Amino acid sequence: MTEIVLLDGSIGQEIVRRAGDRPTPLWSTRAMLDHPGLLQEVHADYFRAGATIATTNTYAIHRDRFVETGLEGDFERLIAQALAEATAARDGFGGGRIAGSIGPLGASYRADVVPVPEIAAPLIAEVAGLLAPHVDLLICETVCSLNQAEGALRGVVETGLPVWLAVTVSDSDGSRLRSGEAVADLGDIVARYQPAAVLANCSVPEAMAAALGPIGDFGLPFGAYANGFRAITSAFLQDRPTVDALEARSDLGPEDYADFAESWVEMGASIVGGCCETSPAHIAAVKNRLERAGHVIV
16 A cells, blocks of 8 residues: 555646637636636646645746736736635645646757756746745656756755656657656756655656656655657747647547556556646546555545
């Protein structure tokens, strides 16, 4: 029997899907603006499905992403709205924790636009400082390179909160970050900053086992939450992409995903959940599967 922390699944993609609007480069930030209250419903559905953590919809709320959007002055207000809707869902459910999400600067999956740590750290620190008073932990998500890991962890270290580092790995070789660097080479950075957990995220589930081998060697709690995209396309790896450049898989239903999550737990993972294109149904299936196997969701 193992105690397992069960994360929620996709937040941004789930909001976009429910909103039904045309995708924009602002992704779920735009949907949150146009449909207040929808985010709270998404969080609430994940809690009802069995998730014990709500991840804030702040992944893409960075000043650099708002340039020439007209939203430069709404940076702090948007973070406050995301926090308020997560908190309302948690309070309405009557329990659970809130994880403050900090996504990559510039763009997801792109090591070529990662700022050096000296530039990234203060930008990350601003977001972390706004989130920290209102959340239980911070999670630096979809980190694609060693430089990005250094900048992110340097930016959050002063908050005093538990920090989870979540790295995105190559879909074809999970032992490597999307930058091509070895996951194992994160060891020195992890040893220096001592995050509370290290995870693999936002890659295909088939890649996670190869990532969890070296991650497990860091000696910290670890886990995985995979996406449901067919592939990260070249069209998405451009400036200001929209999510309609990515195709969801049709072969990754809730029970299929639960198969993967159960295998990660068998490898020693104690934190599992879902990323883009997973839903409350996926999280419910993972919960049921793990509880049938004798694990306890905490």
